[in-house]
Amino acid sequence: MELIIFLCLIVLGYVSGRIVESRHYRSIAAREQEFLPLPVVTLKHALDETREVARAELVAGNVVVSVDYFKRFLAGLRNFFGGRVKSYETLVDRARREAILRMKAEAKGADIILNMRLETASISKGARKTIGSVEVLAYGTAVTYKRGSARTAPIEVSQEQPSTAMPVEPQRSPAELRYKVVFSGELAAGQELQKVKTRVAALYKVPVERCEHLFSGRILTIKDNLDHQTAQKYQRLFEQTGAICHIEPM
Numbered sequence: 001m002e003l004i005i006f007l008c009l010i011v012l013g014y015v016s017g018r019i020v021e022s023r024h025y026r027s028i029a030a031r032e033q034e035f036l037p038l039p040v041v042t043l044k045h046a047l048d049e050t051r052e053v054a055r056a057e058l059v060a061g062n063v064v065v066s067v068d069y070f071k072r073f074l075a076g077l078r079n080f081f082g083g084r085v086k087s088y089e090t091l092v093d094r095a096r097r098e099a100i101l102r103m104k105a106e107a108k109g110a111d112i113i114l115n116m117r118l119e120t121a122s123i124s125k126g127a128r129k130t131i132g133s134v135e136v137l138a139y140g141t142a143v144t145y146k147r148g149s150a151r152t153a154p155i156e157v158s159q160e161q162p163s164t165a166m167p168v169e170p171q172r173s174p175a176e177l178r179y180k181v182v183f184s185g186e187l188a189a190g191q192e193l194q195k196v197k198t199r200v201a202a203l204y205k206v207p208v209e210r211c212e213h214l215f216s217g218r219i220l221t222i223k224d225n226l227d228h229q230t231a232q233k234y235q236r237l238f239e240q241t242g243a244i245c246h247i248e249p250m
Contacts, residue, residue, distance in 0.1 A: 021090065028097050035104040039216075040113040040140065043209045047114070047143065050220055054146040059113065060139035061102025064123065065095045067133060091134055092120070099138035107142035116140035179231040180224035181238065183245040185215040191242035199241035224250060 047053070067088075096118060107113055116138065123133040187196055197215065201208040214220060222245055223234050231247045238245045 021094070024094055024098070028094065028101065031101050032097070035101060038104050038107065038110065038113065040100065040104065040116045041212070042116050043212055044115045045207075045210050046112070046212045048145065048213050048216070048218065048220070051145040053143055055110075055142075055144040057142055058139060059103050059107040059110075059142045060137060061099045061104070061106060062135070062137045063095050063098040063102060064133050064135045065091055065098070067091060088134075092136075095120075095134050095136040096138075099136040103138040103140065107140075110142035110144045113140040113142050177228065178224075178250045179226050179228055179247050180250050181222040181226070181231055181234045181245050182219050182248055183214060183222050183238070183243060184219045185217050186244040188239070188242050188244055196242040200238075200243060203238070203241055 099118070100116075103113070103116070117140065119137045119139075121135045121137075123135060187193065193215065197208050197211055200214065201211045204211065222238060223231070226234065228247070235245055235247055
């Protein structure tokens with residue numbers, strides 16, 4: 001009778017655990033797609049220096065996931081024979097991703113979460129100090145930029161002819177024209193991203209982490225208020241790193 005009860009608990013733990021785990025993974029996948037536009041980085045210095053910060057605050061997400069009977073049984077066998085405890089790996093993976101999602105939910109409306117950290121802890125159960133649950137805490141600094149703050153956007157060229165009723169701006173001489181050098185993370189053919197980042201960091205003489213924001217996909221101004229000849233010098237110097245920048249009129 002005791003053996004039958006034991007086997008029933010094993011089967012029940014396996015079936016119910018698989019159902020709960022599958023539902024949880026589906027929920028995690030759906031919410032990860034929802035929060036995909038909110039980037040999370042472990043870097044301390046990844047701010048967009050061309051934009052003004054409106055708010056910076058600590059956000060955190062905490063989750064406790066229980067260990068089902070079947071996983072505990074398999075972990076006990078692994079402790080006896082040795083090897084990877086795969087039954088606990090999925091448990092920790094679910095807890096970690098769930099904690100990050102809860103942290104993102106608390107930071108909803110922010111532009112980026114900086115310096116994200118994860119902490120884990122096991123909650124013991126019973127006199128034998130067996131693991132009953134796993135706790136994961138995710139926390140970081142949610143940064144929100146001011147809307148409409150300095151951010152370089154692509155220049156739109158209007159195809160409309162100026163109205164004859166409006167005065168036409170006098171054409172400036174080539175010496176009066178000013179230009180800016182912009183970069184959006186574009187790399188030259190055959191270049192590797194990490195190597196380019198390293199060379200850009202060496203060019204600016206800063207740690208690689210300080211250059212991460214340059215490769216976020218946003219169009220950023222490298223240097224402005226230049227004459228065309230000086231702008232070309234900056235462009236050639238920057239492109240020696242393997243990155244491609246462009247010259248635009250101001």
